[in-house]
Amino acid sequence: MVLVPGGEFTMGNDEGETPERPAHRVFLSTYYIDQHEVSVRQFDLFEKEIGRRTDRVRALARETTIAPTSADSPVVMVNAKEAKDFATWAGKRLPTEAQWEMAARGSDGRLYPWGNDPLDWAKTRKARQIDPVMTYSDDVSPFGAYDMAGNAWEWTKDWYDSRYFVLVKNQKLSDPTGPTIVPRTLQLAVKGGSKSWTVTKREGMKYDQRLPFLGFRCVLAVEGPGNAFEPPPKPTTPGGSTPGLIDTGDAPPPF
Numbered sequence: 010m011v012l013v014p015g016g017e018f019t020m021g022n023d024e025g026e027t028p029e030r031p032a033h034r035v036f037l038s039t040y041y042i043d044q045h046e047v048s049v050r051q052f053d054l055f056e057k058e059i060g061r062r063t064d065r066v067r068a069l070a071r072e073t074t075i076a077p078t079s080a081d082s083p084v085v086m087v088n089a090k091e092a093k094d095f096a097t098w099a100g101k102r103l104p105t106e107a108q109w110e111m112a113a114r115g116s117d118g119r120l121y122p123w124g125n126d127p128l129d130w131a132k133t134r135k136a137r138q139i140d141p142v143m144t145y146s147d148d149v150s151p152f153g154a155y156d157m158a159g160n161a162w163e164w165t166k167d168w169y170d171s172r173y174f175v176l177v178k179n180q181k182l183s184d185p186t187g188p189t190i191v192p193r194t195l196q197l198a199v200k201g202g203s204k205s206w207t208v209t210k211r212e213g214m215k216y217d218q219r220l221p222f223l224g225f226r227c228v229l230a231v232e233g234p235g236n237a238f239e240p241p242p243k244p245t246t247p248g249g250s251t252p253g254l255i256d257t258g259d260a261p262p263p264f
Contacts, residue, residue, distance in 0.1 A: 010041035011112075011153040015232055018111045019118040021174050022209035028171040029209045032118075035107050036183045038233025042104060042112040043226035045142035045155045046083035046163060047095060053080070055095050062091050068219045075221040081141040083161040083224040089197050089216040092164045092225040093264055101227035102235055103166040103264060106198045106211065107185050108228050113158075113200070113208035115151035120207045122150040122157050128206070134159055136204040137222040154226075158206040161224035162199050162214075166264040169196040169213030184233045197264060199223065216264065 021032040056062065069075070069086055078085075087095075089103075096103050104112070119125050128147055134140075136159070143155045150157055167187025170176070177185070187198060196213030203210035214223065230236040 010229060011044050013037070013040055013042055013108070013112050013152050015039040016116055018114070018116045020107055020110055020209075022120065022207065025207065025209050028211050029174070031174060031178050033174060033178050033182070035111070035185060036181075037107055037111055038184055038230060038236070040108055040228050040230040040232070040236075042108065042152070042154055042228045043101075044153060046161050046224045046226045047092075048080065048142055049078055049082050049084050050080040052084040052087070052095060055098050059094070059098055062087075062094075064088075065091060065219070072219075072221060076139055078139060079141055082139055083142055083156070085139060085161055085221050085224050086219045087164075087224060088219050089164045089214075089225075089264060093166070095225075096227045099227060100237070101229045103164060103225065104228040105184075105186050106165045106167040106200065107182075109157075109163065109165050109200045110208060112152055112154050112228075113150050117151075119151075120209065122154070122208060123147055136202070137162075139222060157201055157208055158203070159201070162202040162220070162222055164214075164223070164225040165198045165200060167198045168192055168264075169194070169198040169211070171213070186234075 015038045017036050019032050020035045022029040023032045148158045149155050170188045195215050197216050199214045
């Protein structure tokens with residue numbers, strides 16, 4: 010993991026798409042974030058200790074568009090609950106949208122992890138292209154986090170509202186955790202999916218969605234709410250859904 014010191018940063022982009030506007034200042038407490046997306050090797054170790062995610066196994070068997078991967082590739086076809094279970098097993102949490110974005114762009118308002126100017130990749134790279142983690146040495150943030158412009162899209166723990174930045178634009182936000190009301194769409198915010206590689210891009214994805222280009226990374230807060238000194242929730246049993254929660258049509262699990 011790499012350390013992201015607490016402080017203020019600019020979240021959002023006044024020149025971006027509607028959900029990215031307006032840009033606003035946010036304060037975050039100090040935390041660590043994974044240097045790269047959770048890899049296939051790491052997820053395999055989790056499953057060996059906790060149990061196979063059988064819903065994911067069935068989904069992988071049905072999916073025909075997954076590119077060849079290695080043990081060092083980011084794990085994909087993982088829904089938000091499985092990502093949360095991995096984070097809990099590892100003693101970590103899924104990042105808030107604000108934690109993800111600050112780790113990607115730093116405190117100086119840059120649009121890309123490396124600065125404000127577009128970059129010509131040393132070799133071919135396309136949006137949704139999955140490569141072994143840390144393949145592109147230029148895709149590294151001021152704090153040393155890799156693959157936040159490209160590689161897998163990544164889950165956050167925040168519920169998604171395309172108008173959320175408008176609603177909070179006049180508030181002084183400290184360690185925000187996104188909308189407090191579960192949206193009818195049951196979407197969480199995902200990051201890292203911009204075709205132009207900007208890290209302010211945000212969109213929603215239903216929490217049980219699986220995609221061949223969607224993965225995650227984890228955080229470990231050392232200050233503020235949800236810090237490492239607070240006990241995390243226990244991981245749920247293998248098989249997919251929490252009994253009596255999602256499958257019965259009740260409210261989705263908290264993230």
